[in-house]
Amino acid sequence: MRALILLCVSLVGLGASPVRAAEGLVFAAASTTDVLQELQPAFTQATGHTVKFAFGASSDLARQALAGAPADAFLSADEARMDAVERAGLVQKGSRVDLLSNRLVVVVPLDAKQAPRNAGDLKSLRRLALADPAMVPAGVYAKGWLEKAGQWERLGPKVVPALDVRAALAAVEAGRVDAGVVYATDAAQSKKVRVAFTVPEADAPRIVYPAAALTKGKAPEVGRAFVAFLRTDGARAVFARHGFGAVDAKREPPAP
Known part of the structure; x- marks a missing residue:
């Protein structure tokens, strides 16, 4: 109001x-x-x-x-x-x-039995959804964070690139991937995912x-x-x- x-x-x-x-x-x-x-x-x-x-x-x-x-x-x-x-x-x-x-968050399906707690935990995932890290801002930001965290080289082959950040969120909602990196604002409007952790602002590119x-x-x-x-x-x-x-x-x- x-x-x-x-x-x-x-x-x-x-x-x-x-x-x-x-x-x-x-x-x-x-x-x-x-x-x-x-x-x-x-x-x-x-x-x-x-x-x-x-x-x-x-x-x-x-x-x-x-x-x-x-x-x-x-x-x-x-x-x-x-x-x-x-x-x-x-x-x-x-x-x-x-x-x-905006802020980056890592989301998992609502019914996921386990969830990563930090960038290092992502290596245990089979598939990770990102907006296309070659060109889409949300994916570029996510890649920048993972590179800074020293995780991109091992996670790159597990990445499922999406058309945009909403498509990455939809992949998590449908259970097609284990987790995704999306904006906090997108995660907040979904009832089918939960936030595993928020990327520390100091570790992420300025959005x-x-x-x-x-x-x-x-x-x-x-x-x-x-x-x-x-x-x-x-x-x-x-x-x-x-x-x-x-x-x-x-x-x-x-x-x-």
Whole structure:
């Protein structure tokens, strides 16, 4: 109830509905599916605009944007993908913001009789699900953690790569693998897995979700409005309820 009140209050700051409403397309990391779908009606109420979402791996969404897909905003699960889009001149000037943070957790099926307690315990598993560690942010983060822990060389052959982090979670839910490394926010919304342990923040790569309005969409004003909406106190309260953290550190601009 408190989050709803905060959201309603913060919407006042976005102003009245525009004279001419439009529909925008938002590319967003798969791990933000639930929270953005919850926020969608409030955005329309606040601005008069509507949005439709394309959820998926940030790597795939960035590729589509670079190929000319007409997205109006992009919420990525890592900075590198947004950096590539920004270097290509596709980010509206001044619109980029580091919006959210997340944590990695190791999950097992709800009925698992045993569960690993740390990175070293993972070597006893037969199969471990990750979002594709070659390109998908959640998998890249997980691989970075396991490399730092000195476990990647022995675990690599046991990894079952998934299309995105939600697909990795689904593999654990279905019992097709012994465990998976996913975001804490994804684990929290599943009733079919339990968290075996949370990856220590000091051992994991820094996880940042940047958001930006893009230049090649059909409704750039909707992209700007949507990113502004995501920064309101009310929207941030909803993100927090879903388990996302805030990002306060300043970002260095991407290398040319």
